[in-house]
Amino acid sequence: MNTSALITMILAQGLVIGAALYFFYKVLTTPPKAEPDSYSENDDEPR
Amino acid sequence: MSQSNETWGSRVGLILAMAGNAVGLGNFLRFPVQAVQNGGGAFIIPYLICFLLMGIPLLFIEWSSGRYGGRFGNHSTPYILDSMVKGRVLKYIGVFGIFTNIAVVSYYAYIESWTMSYVYHSVIGTFDGMSQSEVAGFFASYTDISQTTTGIPYEAVVFYIVCLCINTFILSKGLGGVEKVAKIGMPLLILFGVVLAVRGLTLGSSGASDAFPLANAIDGINFLWTPQFDSIWSPKVWLAAAGQIFFTLSVGMGTVHCYAAYVKEKDDIALNSLSAGFMNEFVEVVLGSAIVIPIAAGYLGLDWVLNNAGFGMAFQTMPFLFQQWGPTLALFAGVMWFGLLFFAGITSSLAMGTPWMGFMADEFGWSKNKGAWSFGLIALILGLPTVFFFKQGVFDDYDYWAGTVSLVAFAFFEVILFSWVFGINKGWDELTRGADIKIPVAFKFIMKYVTPLLLGWVFISSLPDIYNNITHKDTYNREAFATSYYAEKIGGTTDEATVKEVTENQVVLGFTNTKVSFLKAENKKVETPFEDQIVYEFEEGQVPSVMVGQKIHAGDEIAIGEFTNKVFYKNIGRLMLLSLFGFICILVYKAFNKRTKEGRATA
Numbered sequence: 001m002n003t004s005a006l007i008t009m010i011l012a013q014g015l016v017i018g019a020a021l022y023f024f025y026k027v028l029t030t031p032p033k034a035e036p037d038s039y040s041e042n043d044d045e046p047r
Numbered sequence: 048m049s050q051s052n053e054t055w056g057s058r059v060g061l062i063l064a065m066a067g068n069a070v071g072l073g074n075f076l077r078f079p080v081q082a083v084q085n086g087g088g089a090f091i092i093p094y095l096i097c098f099l100l101m102g103i104p105l106l107f108i109e110w111s112s113g114r115y116g117g118r119f120g121n122h123s124t125p126y127i128l129d130s131m132v133k134g135r136v137l138k139y140i141g142v143f144g145i146f147t148n149i150a151v152v153s154y155y156a157y158i159e160s161w162t163m164s165y166v167y168h169s170v171i172g173t174f175d176g177m178s179q180s181e182v183a184g185f186f187a188s189y190t191d192i193s194q195t196t197t198g199i200p201y202e203a204v205v206f207y208i209v210c211l212c213i214n215t216f217i218l219s220k221g222l223g224g225v226e227k228v229a230k231i232g233m234p235l236l237i238l239f240g241v242v243l244a245v246r247g248l249t250l251g252s253s254g255a256s257d258a259f260p261l262a263n264a265i266d267g268i269n270f271l272w273t274p275q276f277d278s279i280w281s282p283k284v285w286l287a288a289a290g291q292i293f294f295t296l297s298v299g300m301g302t303v304h305c306y307a308a309y310v311k312e313k314d315d316i317a318l319n320s321l322s323a324g325f326m327n328e329f330v331e332v333v334l335g336s337a338i339v340i341p342i343a344a345g346y347l348g349l350d351w352v353l354n355n356a357g358f359g360m361a362f363q364t365m366p367f368l369f370q371q372w373g374p375t376l377a378l379f380a381g382v383m384w385f386g387l388l389f390f391a392g393i394t395s396s397l398a399m400g401t402p403w404m405g406f407m408a409d410e411f412g413w414s415k416n417k418g419a420w421s422f423g424l425i426a427l428i429l430g431l432p433t434v435f436f437f438k439q440g441v442f443d444d445y446d447y448w449a450g451t452v453s454l455v456a457f458a459f460f461e462v463i464l465f466s467w468v469f470g471i472n473k474g475w476d477e478l479t480r481g482a483d484i485k486i487p488v489a490f491k492f493i494m495k496y497v498t499p500l501l502l503g504w505v506f507i508s509s510l511p512d513i514y515n516n517i518t519h520k521d522t523y524n525r526e527a528f529a530t531s532y533y534a535e536k537i538g539g540t541t542d543e544a545t546v547k548e549v550t551e552n553q554v555v556l557g558f559t560n561t562k563v564s565f566l567k568a569e570n571k572k573v574e575t576p577f578e579d580q581i582v583y584e585f586e587e588g589q590v591p592s593v594m595v596g597q598k599i600h601a602g603d604e605i606a607i608g609e610f611t612n613k614v615f616y617k618n619i620g621r622l623m624l625l626s627l628f629g630f631i632c633i634l635v636y637k638a639f640n641k642r643t644k645e646g647r648a649t650a
Contacts, residue, residue, distance in 0.1 A: 013332060013333050016325065016329055027318060037313070038054060
């Protein structure tokens with residue numbers, strides 16, 4: 001690969017991969033809000 | 048049971064469903080082709096800027112609007128907009144958010160059915176030993192419904208109906224069904240994509256053959272990522288980038304609103320929208336760029352890619368390329384490629400069913416079953432012309448009106464409504480309520496000024512094209528029924544052709560066309576002329592009216608007799624689309640009357 005292509009690819013893909021991983025990691029590690037929330041799987045009692 | 052009692056199972060499930068809604072066939076087929084045609088690596092700069100200035104703000108606006116409307120028990124755009132802005136007319140703008148989905152799914156499910164069929168054909172080894180032209184010919188015979196490749200009569204129609212039934216069955220299980228498919232489909236899609244991308248990136252020159260001795264996958268990757276800075280200031284490139292961002296995120300459809308309407312007021316939407324949006328970008332920029340172009344360049348060479356890059360490559364070229372890996376790997380590659388496209392398609396088509404179901408549940412108390420099967424039935428009735436008259440251009444016409452014009456028009460209206468009528472301050476409060484991430488306040492300015500301007504530019508730029516389509520200026524055979532047939536646009540260097548051959552049912556025109564070659568040493572594209580031809584085939588009762596050697600220009604008569612032109616089939620399709628829009632307007636009006644009687648109407 002030529003250098004300018006390699007730099008553009010690494011920068012663009014690095015930015016996208018980094019942001020996608022960061023935001024998904026934040027989703028996974030943010031504590032859920034108090035019940036009742038929007039999601040049924042974490043309910044104590046089935047609705 | 049009313050659908051409004053529904054909830055998402057988990058936050059990850061919601062994000063995967065929302066990402067699945069956005070990830071579609073275009074991520075793997077449209078993005079790399081757009082990049083190749085618009086300056087290679089230079090395209091990524093306007094693309095990412097448009098994602099920042101138009102894509103992310105639109106996601107914020109649609110998630111916020113959806114959650115806001117959901118608070119009042121509204122799960123589709125007519126009454127989501129109505130809850131945001133009082134006014135009798137605005138709910139009819141929201142009709143786009145149901146209409147677009149049904150219209151798009153009616154032909155989108157047809158492509159989805161091709162992927163199902165191609166998985167089947169990859170498994171039974173239909174493509175074994177086929178040449179490139181035979182694989183392309185297979186696609187042509189598959190979409191010609193009078194022919195069969197499996198022995199099943201009307202095979203393409205059967206696969207289409209099976210595909211719609213699968214969608215409808217999953218939809219009848221409600222959000223839970225959609226979420227389950229997203230939780231299985233998205234990881235599998237990413238896994239298949241990564242395997243094929245690794246193959247594309249490591250193929251190198253191992254695919255070179257006697258026919259294509261210079262083929263090298265690295266050339267494809269180089270071309271895709273080398274910035275050609277002379278094209279970066281071209282408005283055409285920016286318009287293409289804005290268009291790609293717009294279509295890849297599935298905004299302007301009403302599906303994001305619908306999914307977000309099931310999120311409660313105190314729960315986050317800011318981080319969710321960013322996570323789903325960047326997941327789509329990962330599939331597009333990382334995986335989408337590493338499969339079709341490198342693999343095609345690896346076997347057929349960069350020049351072939353530059354001259355043939357297009358949507359059809361997925362079905363007309365890839366099965367042939369996989370054959371070069373041997374029968375066993377070809378089977379796995381075929382299943383992974385078409386399986387990947389199937390998952391990309393079904394997670395989007397399922398999303399398209401939810402606004403209709405949400406609307407009918409909210410307004411008329413329809414059950415999930417009733418909502419889903421009625422959706423499937425309407426999509427089938429609307430979609431059959433795209434299957435039967437595929438070659439007559441009905442499919443492309445649906446894609447233009449429902450899959451392009453409607454989206455841009457609705458997105459433009461909703462941005463104006465959100466930022467200027469509902470008010471950016473109220474909108475910002477809605478977006479940041481319960482947010483698990485701090486959104487830079489600059490986005491408030493971007494959403495109010497920059498996004499509407501960008502969208503307005505995209506919309507206004509498309510107006511001449513819309514006018515040409517309405518008036519059938521894209522063809523010289525503008526009458527539904529005619530006694531003369533005229534030559535269509537010739538193209539090439541001179542826009543003039545010479546009649547080379549005339550038989551009872553065929554006219555062959557020769558003309559000078561250009562093909563693109565890439566000069567590696569100088570790192571630039573050059574166009575070279577070559578002799579090309581156009582073949583017009585005629586049926587009984589149609590007689591060529593030209594002689595060998597005659598000069599022909601677009602619009603010149605080339606045959607006489609009785610002709611039923613494509614315009615006739617397109618007009619039928621347009622009538623059906625208009626009828627659907629009118630039908631949904633009537634339903635919204637009936638819902639308004641019902642709400643008035645029940646004392647729930649807002650205006």
